[in-house]
Amino acid sequence: MPYLTKEKKATIFTNFGGKAENTGSIEAQIALVTERITSISKHLQANKHDHSSQRGLMQLVGQRKRLLSYLQKHNLTGYRALIEKLGLRK
Template sequence: LTERIKNLTEHFKVHKKDHHSRRGLLKLVGQRRRLLNYLRKKNVDRYKKIIAQLGLRK
C-alpha cells in the first residue's frame, strides 16, 4: 500500500493536473491511515515497529 502511494506521488510530480488519479491516491492514504489506527488500538508495539519500517511519521 505504501509503495503504491509512493509511486502515485512520483506520478503527480510530472502530471500535476491528473485529478482523477489524485482521488485514488487520497483513497489509498485514507485506507492506510484506517489500518494503522486499527493496529495502534490493538497492538501498539507492532504499530510502532511497522511505522519505523515504512518510514512514516517522525
C-alpha cells in the same frame, strides 16, 4: 508495465507479513498501500493535472490511515515498529 509486479508484491509480503502467502497480514497490507502511495505520488509529480489519480491517492491515504489506526489499537508495539520500518512519521 504494471507498477507492482508479482515479485515485488511477494517481496513486500515476505518482508512485512513473514512469508509471501501471508497477504492478509495487517502489516503487509499497510506496506503494500504505502508502496502504491509512493508510486502514485511520483506519477503526480510529473503529471500535476491528473485529478483522477489525485483522488485515488487521497483514497489510499485514507485507507492506510484506517489500517494504521486498527494496528495501533490492537498491537501498539507492532504499530511503532512498522512506522519506524516504513519511515512514515515521528
